[in-house]
Amino acid sequence: MKPEPLSYDTAPPASQAVIDDIKQTRKVEDVNDFWKYLANDPVTMKRTWESVKEVMQPGALDVLTKEMLYLAVSITNSCTYCIASHSAAAAKAGMSKEMFGELVAVVGMANETNRLVTAYRVPVDKAFGG
Amino acid sequence: MKPEPLSYDTAPPASQAVIDDIKQTRKVEDVNDFWKYLANDPVTMKRTWESVKEVMQPGALDVLTKEMLYLAVSITNSCTYCIASHSAAAAKAGMSKEMFGELVAVVGMANETNRLVTAYRVPVDKAFGG
Amino acid sequence: MKPEPLSYDTAPPASQAVIDDIKQTRKVEDVNDFWKYLANDPVTMKRTWESVKEVMQPGALDVLTKEMLYLAVSITNSCTYCIASHSAAAAKAGMSKEMFGELVAVVGMANETNRLVTAYRVPVDKAFGG
Amino acid sequence: MKPEPLSYDTAPPASQAVIDDIKQTRKVEDVNDFWKYLANDPVTMKRTWESVKEVMQPGALDVLTKEMLYLAVSITNSCTYCIASHSAAAAKAGMSKEMFGELVAVVGMANETNRLVTAYRVPVDKAFGG
Amino acid sequence: MKPEPLSYDTAPPASQAVIDDIKQTRKVEDVNDFWKYLANDPVTMKRTWESVKEVMQPGALDVLTKEMLYLAVSITNSCTYCIASHSAAAAKAGMSKEMFGELVAVVGMANETNRLVTAYRVPVDKAFGG
Amino acid sequence: MKPEPLSYDTAPPASQAVIDDIKQTRKVEDVNDFWKYLANDPVTMKRTWESVKEVMQPGALDVLTKEMLYLAVSITNSCTYCIASHSAAAAKAGMSKEMFGELVAVVGMANETNRLVTAYRVPVDKAFGG
Structure with missing residues (x-):
């Protein structure tokens, strides 16, 4: 059971509809390979794409910040x-090489200080709700 | 061997010097409990503080973005x-409740899509260096 | 120090005995490459195989459910x-493509909701022992 | 910025609608605390609940299996x-104490064998698509 | 379904036998709470204790080194x-406060450099088998 | 934005200085590929090397123990x-094949018992500060 990517022509119609929407929304000629694998499961593909589209649109945070968090x-x-x-995607949204380096x-x-905190078993400060 | 926090008075001089620098740099009256635990190990405390100070200062990314990445x-x-x-810290740097929600x-x-990618064993697209 | 897989002939006798038992228990002609690497350490190989054999046998949970949890x-x-x-292994035990998709x-x-819970610092409900 | 749970009365209308749907779908008198925290962000709450409802309904896998995977x-x-x-939730769906133990x-x-595999740097078997 | 610890008297006989062996092997008057919870599942308890006993005994690595790796x-x-x-356990085996700090x-x-390596997508050096 | 390794000649002067120090400290003719990628960001490279040099030097723990913890x-x-x-690096510092196997x-x-503890929700023993 090794998942294989589906081309547009071999994908189920429900997956084709998602591919069409991704292309139109992102203004790209083809979708990333991730979606070609996910096309095997139209239900998960549709839900995932709709969630990604909602979550990653500009709001209180701009697209670049969201891509960097991702x-x-x-x-x-x-x-x-x-x-x-x-x-x-972050580079396309404006992340420079210097910004990548700082990220x-x-x-x-x-990741380092998370482990220092854990190792020393530091309880949450009262000021932060501890 | 349960680590205990050290008050300023009971901390080694090398740790007191770090506490002084944190207070001055951050313009705060007291340091977070994390530093009071780390005060048990002046060498790690000094290195960690100097790294945090360097990494978290504004540069190609502003302080708010860095705190949100953290x-x-x-x-x-x-x-x-x-x-x-x-x-x-992020709230202090300007993160609103709406920004927190989107983050x-x-x-x-x-975290969800990272696992979808892994489960489907998707190789890196050629366009991304795969 | 790069671990290399051992063929049956080059494996230590204690590892050969484990390979024999795996083949017989699983009714297969050859073992997965994992075991060929682990054959370098007969003590860990024997303990791991005996544990896997005990844990993965049908009991209160059937083999398919156990493989899907794995x-x-x-x-x-x-x-x-x-x-x-x-x-x-799960496919061999009966996992269909649809079941894989839902898994x-x-x-x-x-993985997504685990992080929402953590981010919102939700304490355990009293009803669940919190 | 410490998130606080919202009671039904203090939640925004959009969150109240989600709470109503959870109660009706699950036939419960109150929702878990998770939802009371998430009520602070109606957009995420609605998307999360709709996804959970879709993903966790019986399909190729039954509810018990899905809860155990979770x-x-x-x-x-x-x-x-x-x-x-x-x-x-798994106990409610039929997980016995013995099933929990085996899970x-x-x-x-x-988790143990994942690390043995990683430590020995075992490449994927050809039979599994390696 | 909240697991509860079992006292010696309420534990099943198979779990009591494991508790006896832990006490004798470790020369302690009581076992850690971990074992009192695990006593609910005698099969897993027995297998886990036998594995821990085998893995943590002195061999090519001494007990202190093993406890620090753990x-x-x-x-x-x-x-x-x-x-x-x-x-x-590590302190009992000889880990000083200074050794803990360095660990x-x-x-x-x-944990920090693991992420730098991953972020820069560094392939394994040829000298290390890459 | 795919990071590429820099050769000594193409690296910025600040990165060359770090490479020189690594070669001299470790008495090697060339540095690992990790440093060639990190050479793209001289600030992070310098801070990381100075931290690694401080943390990994012999102290309360010897070099071999530190490499095995890493x-x-x-x-x-x-x-x-x-x-x-x-x-x-651990092999160079004296780790034998048997020691690697036990590690x-x-x-x-x-990794296994960490999950057993978590699954059974075991609170910290009073004797250990719980």
């Missing part, structure tokens, strides 16, 4: 594909 | 103390 | 090898 | 609240 | 109980 | 590059 999570989870695709530094530092 | 990592790592302290939504979504 | 953990941990081998959807959703 | 992920992620609430054993074993 | 993993996994109990520093640093 | 964390985080490079066994066991 990238920070993906680095922490060691998701290589996600790092690659969201590095590209990585913050992510590294947060 | 928070996104801390949520992904389930570090309760870190979530509490960096929620507060959490992005972090949740990224 | 897969859910492996996806959450981003263990590519484990996803590949336990997808195959992945649940795993993704759980 | 629990397996929550244990792996150390989400105490999620373990508490989904242990209860925990599988989750523990999977 | 602690490093527990910090990385944010397992508060495990950090508490294995800090105590925490290494664990923090490793 | 390796234990890297296995738990599934950082393939880090496992490869720190297996090599892996402890790391696997700790």
